[in-house]
Amino acid sequence: MADRYLSFTGTAPGRFLTRRLGLPQPTALHRWSAEHPSFTGELLHLGAGKSPLDGPDGLAAVLARTGLAVRARSERPVAVVLDATGVTDIDTLAEVHAALHPVVRSVARSGRVIVLGAPLDTADHHQAAVQQALEGFVRSLGKEIGRGITVTLLRLTDANAAESTLRFLLSPKSAYVSGQVIGIGGAEVTAPADWALPLAGRTALVTGAARGIGEAVAATLARDGARVVCLDVPGAAVELESVAGRLGGTALALDITAPDAGARILAALPSDGLDVLVHNAGITRDRRLVNMAAERWSPVLDVNLASVLRTTDALLSAGGLRTGGRIVATASIAGLAGNAGQTNYAASKAGVAGLVRALAPTAAAEHGITVNAVAPGFIETKMTAAVPLFIREAGRRMNSLGQGGLPVDVAETTAWLAHPASGGVNGQVVRVCGQSLLGA
Numbered sequence: 011m012a013d014r015y016l017s018f019t020g021t022a023p024g025r026f027l028t029r030r031l032g033l034p035q036p037t038a039l040h041r042w043s044a045e046h047p048s049f050t051g052e053l054l055h056l057g058a059g060k061s062p063l064d065g066p067d068g069l070a071a072v073l074a075r076t077g078l079a080v081r082a083r084s085e086r087p088v089a090v091v092l093d094a095t096g097v098t099d100i101d102t103l104a105e106v107h108a109a110l111h112p113v114v115r116s117v118a119r120s121g122r123v124i125v126l127g128a129p130l131d132t133a134d135h136h137q138a139a140v141q142q143a144l145e146g147f148v149r150s151l152g153k154e155i156g157r158g159i160t161v162t163l164l165r166l167t168d169a170n171a172a173e174s175t176l177r178f179l180l181s182p183k184s185a186y187v188s189g190q191v192i193g194i195g196g197a198e199v200t201a202p203a204d205w206a207l208p209l210a211g212r213t214a215l216v217t218g219a220a221r222g223i224g225e226a227v228a229a230t231l232a233r234d235g236a237r238v239v240c241l242d243v244p245g246a247a248v249e250l251e252s253v254a255g256r257l258g259g260t261a262l263a264l265d266i267t268a269p270d271a272g273a274r275i276l277a278a279l280p281s282d283g284l285d286v287l288v289h290n291a292g293i294t295r296d297r298r299l300v301n302m303a304a305e306r307w308s309p310v311l312d313v314n315l316a317s318v319l320r321t322t323d324a325l326l327s328a329g330g331l332r333t334g335g336r337i338v339a340t341a342s343i344a345g346l347a348g349n350a351g352q353t354n355y356a357a358s359k360a361g362v363a364g365l366v367r368a369l370a371p372t373a374a375a376e377h378g379i380t381v382n383a384v385a386p387g388f389i390e391t392k393m394t395a396a397v398p399l400f401i402r403e404a405g406r407r408m409n410s411l412g413q414g415g416l417p418v419d420v421a422e423t424t425a426w427l428a429h430p431a432s433g434g435v436n437g438q439v440v441r442v443c444g445q446s447l448l449g450a
């Protein structure tokens with residue numbers, strides 16, 4: 011279902027009328043395309059406090075590799091990176107204000123503001139207070155900056171471990187990720203031979219790949235060089251074959267809730283196993299709890315959570331995921347914020363977030379695998395096209411970017427988490443929601 015309001019506000023009369031009426035004026039976002047794969051222009055690199063990331067092989071070197079022209083001053087930056095890792099007290103926090111206050115207005119449309127913070131030091135409550143202060147700052151700036159600009163806080167200790175993340179955030183691939191706080195551990199990372207084909211030679215399995223977000227995830231991972239195994243229910247076999255065929259992958263028609271699903275996936279994989287497992291299949295059966303029979307509760311919990319637990323366990327215990335592997339599960343902002351009529355769905359999606367947080371440290375220690383989740387907000391799919399008009403319009407507009415996301419936005423975020431150089435990103439639940447007001 012096309013967003014006609016967004017198209018209308020993109021025209022001169024539409025802009026005039028909506029401005030006069032005080033209506034939202036969303037900016038058409040700049041997304042990745044083969045013709046325009048990256049931003050062009052200047053990256054303004056600012057600092058506050060004394061940064062531990064300075065040094066010959068530090069942040070400056072990583073930013074220089076993004077392809078943007080790094081500057082200490084810029085009239086019209088496409089991106090601003092403010093290094094606030096050295097903010098330890100109220101005075102250095104004031105440097106964040108001093109650095110960004112004069113430049114926010116000049117950031118280009120659909121641009122980026124990225125604040126780099128340090129992990130909270132629980133032994134130093136002054137440092138913890140001002141580092142936590144950055145979250146309120148970033149989330150507020152994301153809500154007020156407008157013009158399709160996204161604002162993100164990254165907590166890191168090692169710029170090299172954050173390179174895949176910085177490249178993602180400093181590209182059109184992250185158009186719908188805003189208001190997020192992402193933590194990056196100091197993992198040993200190896201840069202891919204080719205940043206344009208990071209998944210070359212790797213195999214990825216995507217559940218629910220016959221349509222919607224799953225189809226976009228499979229296509230994006232294939233674009234990044236992966237051999238894709240596309241899984242969906244036997245009832246969707248025709249669409250599934252068509253998606254897999256188009257992507258040069260294989261189709262696996264299988265109900266993920268089947269008790270032997272893990273074994274059947276293992277049997278369908280190449281002998282060297284899997285590198286990326288994307289749990290995307292999901293269903294809704296909405297009703298308020300008072301009207302929700304067990305027939306609406308059980309299937310949602312079974313598809314969205316129980317099967318995710320079962321297949322993850324089956325693949326991990328059989329060694330089906332190789333060292334350096336990636337698991338990306340699909341949560342939802344409904345699971346983080348709660349949503350009337352979705353006690354079943356929100357429970358299942360909150361469960362996904364719990365699984366990710368608990369499994370991430372052990373999967374990393376025992377298997378060298380990261381486990382993360384994407385939490386989509388309002389994404390334009392068949393699922394949301396079925397939502398009544400007024401609720402759909404509210405879902406689209408009630409976020410900082412004033413529009414719904416596209417399946418490709420979730421897919422790009424998944425591809426970043428699946429990236430071989432994203433080993434430092436573990437146990438994160440990253441919202442792809444344009445900074446939705448739900449649960450913000």
Ligand SMILES: NC(=O)c1ccc[n+]([C@@H]2O[C@H](COP(=O)([O-])OP(=O)(O)OC[C@H]3O[C@@H](n4cnc5c(N)ncnc54)[C@H](O)[C@@H]3O)[C@@H](O)[C@H]2O)c1
Nearest residue numbers: 218222223242243265266290291292342386388389391393
């Ligand atoms: N669309 C949104 O706005 C939104 C928001 C938040 C989260 N999500 C989540 O994103 C994921 C994809 O959503 P979508 O909008 O693309 O949905 P969709 O309904 O368009 O696609 C889901 C796919 O999963 C498949 N599937 C369902 N049950 C299955 C099973 N038992 N075994 C195998 N495959 C099965 C379906 O056949 C379908 O192809 C879901 O987990 C959903 O909960 C979507």
